[in-house]
Amino acid sequence: MNDTIAAISTASGTGAIAIIRLSGPQSFSIIRSLFKVSGHEGLLILSGKRGLHHGWIQKGEQPVDEVVVSHYAAPKTYTGEDVIEISCHGSAYIQQEILRLLINSGARMARPGEFTERAFLNGKMDLTQAEAVADLIASSGAASHRLAIDQIRGGFSNELALIRGYLLNFVSLIELELDFSEEEVEFADRTRLTVLVSDIIDKISGLVSSFELGNAIKSGVPVAIAGETNVGKSTLLNALLKEDRAIVSEIAGTTRDSIEDCIHLGGIEFRFIDTAGIRHTTDQIETIGIDRSYRQIEKARIILLVTDATAPVENSISWMKEIMDHVRIDQHLVIVVNKSDVSPSGASVFQKRVLEGIGNQVSGIGYQVSGIRISARNGEGMKELEDELLRLVNFKALEDSDVVVTNARHYEALTKAQTALFRTLSGLNMGTSGDFLSQDIREAMHYFGEITGQISTDEILGNIFQHFCIGK
Numbered sequence: 001m002n003d004t005i006a007a008i009s010t011a012s013g014t015g016a017i018a019i020i021r022l023s024g025p026q027s028f029s030i031i032r033s034l035f036k037v038s039g040h041e042g043l044l045i046l047s048g049k050r051g052l053h054h055g056w057i058q059k060g061e062q063p064v065d066e067v068v069v070s071h072y073a074a075p076k077t078y079t080g081e082d083v084i085e086i087s088c089h090g091s092a093y094i095q096q097e098i099l100r101l102l103i104n105s106g107a108r109m110a111r112p113g114e115f116t117e118r119a120f121l122n123g124k125m126d127l128t129q130a131e132a133v134a135d136l137i138a139s140s141g142a143a144s145h146r147l148a149i150d151q152i153r154g155g156f157s158n159e160l161a162l163i164r165g166y167l168l169n170f171v172s173l174i175e176l177e178l179d180f181s182e183e184e185v186e187f188a189d190r191t192r193l194t195v196l197v198s199d200i201i202d203k204i205s206g207l208v209s210s211f212e213l214g215n216a217i218k219s220g221v222p223v224a225i226a227g228e229t230n231v232g233k234s235t236l237l238n239a240l241l242k243e244d245r246a247i248v249s250e251i252a253g254t255t256r257d258s259i260e261d262c263i264h265l266g267g268i269e270f271r272f273i274d275t276a277g278i279r280h281t282t283d284q285i286e287t288i289g290i291d292r293s294y295r296q297i298e299k300a301r302i303i304l305l306v307t308d309a310t311a312p313v314e315n316s317i318s319w320m321k322e323i324m325d326h327v328r329i330d331q332h333l334v335i336v337v338n339k340s341d342v343s344p345s346g347a348s349v350f351q352k353r354v355l356e357g358i359g360n361q362v363s364g365i366g367y368q369v370s371g372i373r374i375s376a377r378n379g380e381g382m383k384e385l386e387d388e389l390l391r392l393v394n395f396k397a398l399e400d401s402d403v404v405v406t407n408a409r410h411y412e413a414l415t416k417a418q419t420a421l422f423r424t425l426s427g428l429n430m431g432t433s434g435d436f437l438s439q440d441i442r443e444a445m446h447y448f449g450e451i452t453g454q455i456s457t458d459e460i461l462g463n464i465f466q467h468f469c470i471g472k
Helices: 027-032 092-104 114-121 127-138 142-152 155-178 190-209 211-219 233-241 284-299 313-326 344-362 382-393 395-400 408-430 434-452 458-465
Strands: 005-008 015-023 035-037 051-059 062-072 083-090 221-227 259-265 268-274 302-308 332-338 368-373
Touching (some): 015 027, 015 092, 015 114, 027 062, 027 083, 062 092, 083 092, 114 127, 114 458, 127 434, 127 458, 142 155, 155 434, 190 211, 221 233, 221 284, 221 382, 233 259, 233 268, 233 332, 268 382, 284 313, 302 313, 332 382, 368 382
Parallel strands (some): 221 268, 221 302, 332 368
Antiparallel strands (some): 005 015, 015 083, 035 051, 062 083, 259 268
């Protein structure tokens, strides 16, 4: 923390403008030795105030580049330290030359994420907000952007701080009772504590259950395109992507491996995986492809079961029932009746019979099944299919929700905190002594503190910030 760090903050490559950032106690003295203000003799003597200055970065008397220097005084900066940002021309040579001059003048190269790490260590943000910075940079759609913004603004942190505050108040009263154990007094109302712990468990359950959707939004919603050979799966993928991504052929079994690509629908990124056709075969390579198809089906959040409206209904029902062995209850199934342009009335009857056939098998189990008629070749029904995908993700509910968990570390800590609170609730119901109640409540508080960084280790911090880009 006593070092002054420097890094190029813009993406690698040539552009119009690049930004090089300095942070640390020597930032002002380093820039004074290299920067000459336009129209003034001598080198700039920076004050401790914010400001923008136009001039030249110089190597001795030799000019390197015409730049704008922005300087910000601690503590009102991103890192909480003195910060300098140099806006230079985007030549890769100029960027590297200025960075080399800064390092030769006393700075050192910043590690990945070190600027944000210093912001966390200096109390400018908590750990969930720091992690959200990386999520914001990586966001590829409106939904993932919204989740990252909400977390940066402290929505998740505020929720945890409120819960932790309630628990801290009660655990303090319980531990105060231990000092008066001989008098057998109770400062903490056990009935109120039971209600509180139950409410917190319910709240955590909602956060934990939101993780699957949040993680899917953050990484892209995985959608498997499954079905028999020659039903139009690859044509459907190409229609969704609006490009010839997959090879389309009349020859059955053309797709031997999974093909994956992404598109954005309604601000959400969907990852479509075209899988090998499901059929019984003796071809060894095709068999491997079919095994991979089943693995992709198991990992998907939405499964498009593509059928051919001109094929026998019994065949479609048969292979769908085989796929059911690889489907989870929390997955969404969409029966896509393709080639409906060949026989519109027949496609309608086909869809009804398939839905009935599958419905009889999954009735009472809880599977979510819907049906769409399309023609992947001429685009008929594609808008309805896209609308159905958005409906299944339920982005509107996501917009209306308070907090959505997107981070696996947060999910794990919440699960552990929930376990500790279940023990607390059980102890309250059994009349367990205050010292054991206090221990379980403090354990839950520990895991809440791990999420926000109130309790952290070098190992946790290292693992988080090593995945950041250099310069942030």
